[in-house]
């Protein structure tokens with residue numbers, strides 16, 4: 001069985017870890033969000049792709065939830081002492097990847113190529129692809145003004161309510177090489193329990209990817225990032241309440257209108273399944289607290305494929 005997973009950073013990466021526990025990793029293609037990408041200290045950083053790579057390589061920091069385990073911060077301390085930019089935390093181990101990627105991209109390598117190379121070097125068998133090699137950047141409009149994604153999320157601690165999200169570059173963005181081929185060859189398409197606006201939104205803003213999902217041959221199963229109407233972490237619940245008018249499974253499904261066939265929802269949301277329409281609910285426990293829980297959630301989503 002071949003599977004494609006659309007994924008943001010940390011929530012998506014946890015789910016992808018479960019998927020590769022159940023399915024042959026080489027049959028899994030992860031399509032990652034690049035709307036969060038930024039340049040820090042002259043380096044190209046792809047936070048969501050990196051969360052996926054680190055999780056699949058087993059070198060991610062489970063406690064902190066992002067970045068690498070056993071991280072140290074000496075380069076950042078040096079940058080701080082020299083008056084450099086330090087609002088975005090880059091650890092020493094993490095920096096190594098950003099250096100390699102930045103050099104490769106300056107030499108003309110595409111993001112998808114360098115991601116493939118890094119994944120192989122990390123011993124990852126699943127295919128990890130950026131949604132696009134073209135510049136695609138998320139901006140959020142708030143009552144305090146419009147901000148580039150990371151300035152709002154990290155520098156302002158996502159404290160401002162979001163009135164709108166837009167993706168700079170979306171009109172020109174083409175799917176990265178391999179993405180459409182993987183979607184066409186898949187037996188099942190999955191949408192990870194990532195933020196629908198900030199993580200999956202930028203992926204589906206690439207019109208070739210959205211159209212491939214709309215014209216799907218394989219079923220699409222999304223996993224809700226909410227448990228009991230609350231995000232496990234981050235602003236997904238606040239954004240859904242403000243922008244979609246609620247945090248029910250139907251509100252989550254409305255973000256993927258016409259693009260999904262089933263939605264995995266938590267038991268805590270099972271009494272509120274009205275308004276899903278054609279979207280079939282799959283009720284299970286969705287908290288990915290440990291590898292076993294991640295595997296069970298992946299099995300529930302994968303079980304949706306007709307035999």
Ligand code: GDP
Nearest residue numbers: 008009010011012194195199225231232236288
């Ligand atoms: P980011 O790019 O690092 O912000 O990560 P994602 O967008 O991929 O994931 C963030 C979302 O993951 C949040 O909305 C969380 O509610 C959701 N999430 C995190 N852990 C879990 C979990 O264990 N279960 C479920 N259902 N959602 C989760």
Ligand code: CA
Nearest residue numbers: 008009036048
């Ligand atoms: Ca992200």
